[in-house]
Amino acid sequence: MPKLIHAADLHLDSPLVGLERYEGAPVGELRRATRGALDRLVELCIAERADVLLVAGDLFDGSWRDYSTGLFLCERMARLREAGVRVVWIRGNHDAASRLRKHLRMPENVRELSHERPESVRFEELNLVVHGQGFPEAAVKEDLTRRYPAPIAGAVNVGLLHTALEGREGHAPYAPCTLTTLVDRGYDYWALGHVHAHEVVSRAPFVVYPGNLQGRHVKETGAKGAVVVSFDSARVLEVEHRALDVVRWARVSVDAGAVATLDDAGDAVQRALVRASEQAGERLLAARVELVGPCAAHALLKADPERALSTVRAAALDVDAPVWIERAVVNTRPLLGELAATAVVTGPLGELGREIEALRGDPAELARFVADLPGLAELLRKLRPLAGEGPAQVPETVLDDARELLLARLSELGSP
Numbered sequence: 001m002p003k004l005i006h007a008a009d010l011h012l013d014s015p016l017v018g019l020e021r022y023e024g025a026p027v028g029e030l031r032r033a034t035r036g037a038l039d040r041l042v043e044l045c046i047a048e049r050a051d052v053l054l055v056a057g058d059l060f061d062g063s064w065r066d067y068s069t070g071l072f073l074c075e076r077m078a079r080l081r082e083a084g085v086r087v088v089w090i091r092g093n094h095d096a097a098s099r100l101r102k103h104l105r106m107p108e109n110v111r112e113l114s115h116e117r118p119e120s121v122r123f124e125e126l127n128l129v130v131h132g133q134g135f136p137e138a139a140v141k142e143d144l145t146r147r148y149p150a151p152i153a154g155a156v157n158v159g160l161l162h163t164a165l166e167g168r169e170g171h172a173p174y175a176p177c178t179l180t181t182l183v184d185r186g187y188d189y190w191a192l193g194h195v196h197a198h199e200v201v202s203r204a205p206f207v208v209y210p211g212n213l214q215g216r217h218v219k220e221t222g223a224k225g226a227v228v229v230s231f232d233s234a235r236v237l238e239v240e241h242r243a244l245d246v247v248r249w250a251r252v253s254v255d256a257g258a259v260a261t262l263d264d265a266g267d268a269v270q271r272a273l274v275r276a277s278e279q280a281g282e283r284l285l286a287a288r289v290e291l292v293g294p295c296a297a298h299a300l301l302k303a304d305p306e307r308a309l310s311t312v313r314a315a316a317l318d319v320d321a322p323v324w325i326e327r328a329v330v331n332t333r334p335l336l337g338e339l340a341a342t343a344v345v346t347g348p349l350g351e352l353g354r355e356i357e358a359l360r361g362d363p364a365e366l367a368r369f370v371a372d373l374p375g376l377a378e379l380l381r382k383l384r385p386l387a388g389e390g391p392a393q394v395p396e397t398v399l400d401d402a403r404e405l406l407l408a409r410l411s412e413l414g415s416p
């Protein structure tokens, strides 16, 4: 059965600016990750006996610092040539024609589609046609698909396109178009790029973002890779995402509910990291650890951030897999009992604490209090349809938060 592999956003040799700021960061391993992921992509193409590899833009991160980036790609493309895999790629905003001017002649199995007008490549023996156009400059504002040709009747038609669609959070709105426009074009598969999260936008026809090949920072978490697309002489049959990343980014949230000491914190973090590294497999796990929830060690953790970070790093060393802690964030809250204790003080702070406690015990008084705050009353009224039937109420946690925030702010004001 014929197969094509659809990848995008390789950002080969992305410089990962700012890593030096992180003490102990495995800088070399992180910087080599985009090359390692490309190696895995090549291995996948060969193992799957893929006929065609499609790259939907941002193959490169920007202009090459030197020619080693281009040479690395040439060498991997030559391996694909030996394995009989043809490659079709287009430029995205990062490797737009105006932005990446350095050039090396690629092996003959590699075909770059024009950035001036849509082009089509026909693979007769596969009954497959690939249509696409690259970015002439980074900020493409028009809908490129308007000039894409009509599908070739009787063939499997694939559109290769770098686009933000109607807009995707965190991604520049380049080459905007709508799902309806893509569907109406009548192709069998839209091989999209630009958005770094994997997404099957539609299945009839298939409109797919493979996501980037390798996460580059803590906002690009989870499995990253490419999509294997199987088809026959008439249609696309199935799509399957395959993880190809060599470094796995993760946000590891640790419930600190049972944490009373720094040792407890270390235990809880270690257990959470073991789970996260199991999901990452053999890869290096690059983790941001966040301790959350009310806990007895709140003051201890907050008092000395460096000690908290060292506690988390020490816990990571006790995981039997490669883990690097990108950052440790303490977002715990004090236990209610401690709050009550801190409120037993004289003066305005004590008075405020008791006022809030009184509101907690008296729903009617709380309702009157809220009614006196027009903004809050209005907000609760708007939230009511979301919360379902019944009267809108101030959640208990809002009182806790308000109390903690007020006491903390006022204590700061009182101290020199």
Ligand SMILES: [Mn+2]
Binding pocket: 057, 058, 092, 093, 094, 162, 193, 194, 195
């Ligand atoms: Mn892009």
